[in-house]
Amino acid sequence: MGKLVVLRTIAEVRAWRNTIPPDRLVGFVPTMGAIHEGHLSLVRASVERCAVTAASIFVNPTQFGPHEDFARYPRPFEQDVQLLDAAGVDMVFAPLPEEMYLPDASTSVVVERVSEGLCGQYRPGHFRGVATVVLKLFNIVQPHLAFFGQKDAQQCAVLKRMVRDLDVPVQIVVCPTVREPDGLAMSSRNAYLSEDERRRALALRRSLLAARDAWRAGERSAEALRSIGLAVLDAAGGVRVQYWEVVHPETMAPLAAVGDEGALLAVAAYVGETRLIDNELLAGE
Numbered sequence: 001m002g003k004l005v006v007l008r009t010i011a012e013v014r015a016w017r018n019t020i021p022p023d024r025l026v027g028f029v030p031t032m033g034a035i036h037e038g039h040l041s042l043v044r045a046s047v048e049r050c051a052v053t054a055a056s057i058f059v060n061p062t063q064f065g066p067h068e069d070f071a072r073y074p075r076p077f078e079q080d081v082q083l084l085d086a087a088g089v090d091m092v093f094a095p096l097p098e099e100m101y102l103p104d105a106s107t108s109v110v111v112e113r114v115s116e117g118l119c120g121q122y123r124p125g126h127f128r129g130v131a132t133v134v135l136k137l138f139n140i141v142q143p144h145l146a147f148f149g150q151k152d153a154q155q156c157a158v159l160k161r162m163v164r165d166l167d168v169p170v171q172i173v174v175c176p177t178v179r180e181p182d183g184l185a186m187s188s189r190n191a192y193l194s195e196d197e198r199r200r201a202l203a204l205r206r207s208l209l210a211a212r213d214a215w216r217a218g219e220r221s222a223e224a225l226r227s228i229g230l231a232v233l234d235a236a237g238g239v240r241v242q243y244w245e246v247v248h249p250e251t252m253a254p255l256a257a258v259g260d261e262g263a264l265l266a267v268a269a270y271v272g273e274t275r276l277i278d279n280e281l282l283a284g285e
C-alpha cells in the first residue's frame with residue numbers, strides 16, 4: 001500500500017506504461033469512481049492475475065443522456081483513491097473530460113445490434129459513449145487484461161464484441177456481480193435511494209430469482225418467465241419497470257424460449273427517481 005500514483009494526462013500514462021517490462025502482465029479496471037465492493041472485486045481479480053494493476057476514474061460525459069445524472073453523479077475522489085490503493089492498484093488514471101475529448105473529435109465506436117436492445121433502447125448513445133471511451137482507455141493504458149462486472153451484462157457483451165471485431169489486443173474478463181447481504185446489486189447509484197426505496201429495490205433481484213426458479217423447475221417460455229418476474233415487481237409497489245427481458249447471453253437478442261445456449265434475464269426499473277439494473281444468467285447446457 002502507498003505506492004499508487006495518480007496520473008491526469010495521457011502523456012503521463014504513456015510514460016508510466018513505458019516503464020513496465022514487456023513480460024509483466026498489466027490488468028486494468030475502468031470505473032466512474034464512487035468506489036464500492038463491486039469495483040474492488042475487479043481490482044482483486046486483476047491483482048491476482050496481473051503483475052501490475054491500473055484503474056481509471058472518469059465520469060464519462062458522452063455516456064450520459066441530457067436528462068441523466070452526470071452532474072450529480074457522486075465523486076468522492078480522495079476516498080476512491082484510498083480504497084483503490086488499499087486493494088492493490090498501482091496507477092489511477094483520472095483525466096478531465098478536456099483531456100479525453102478534443103472539441104473537434106470526429107470518431108466513435110458503434111457496436112451494432114448487441115448495443116441496441118435493453119439499456120441501449122432507453123439510453124440512446126450510451127453504448128457508443130461507453131465503447132468509444134473504453135477503446136480510448138485501452139489505447140492509453142494498453143492493458144493485457146481488462147476487468148468488468150457482470151452487473152453491467154450488456155456493457156460486457158458490447159465490449160467483447162468490440163475487441164473481437166476490431167482486433168483489440170485486450171482480453172475482457174467478466175467478474176461476478178457483488179451484492180449487499182440482502183441481495184441488492186452494489187451500485188454507485190444506490191446512494192440515491194431513500195430507506196423505503198432501498199427496500200423496494202430488492203424486488204429487482206427477487207423478480208430474477210423467481211424466474212430463475214421457474215426455469216430450474218422446467219419453464220422455458222420467455223413470456224412465462226417474464227410474467228413471473230413482472231408479477232414480483234408489481235407486488236413490490238413503487239417500482240416502475242423499464243424492461244424485463246429474456247435475451248441471448250452473447251448477442252443480447254430477445255429469445256422466445258430458453259434453449260441450449262442458456263439466457264440472460266435482464267431488468268431495468270426506476271425506484272423513485274433512481275434507475276437500477278440487474279440480471280441473472282441462466283447457464284447453457
Ligand code: AMP
Pocket residue numbers: 030031032033037038039041042147148149150151152175176177178179185186187188
Ligand atoms: P461503474 O463505475 O459503475 O462504471 O462500474 C465500473 C465497473 O465496475 C464496471 O465494469 C461495472 O460492471 C463494475 N461493477 C459495478 N457494480 C458492480 C457490482 N455490484 N459487482 C461487480 N462489478 C460491478
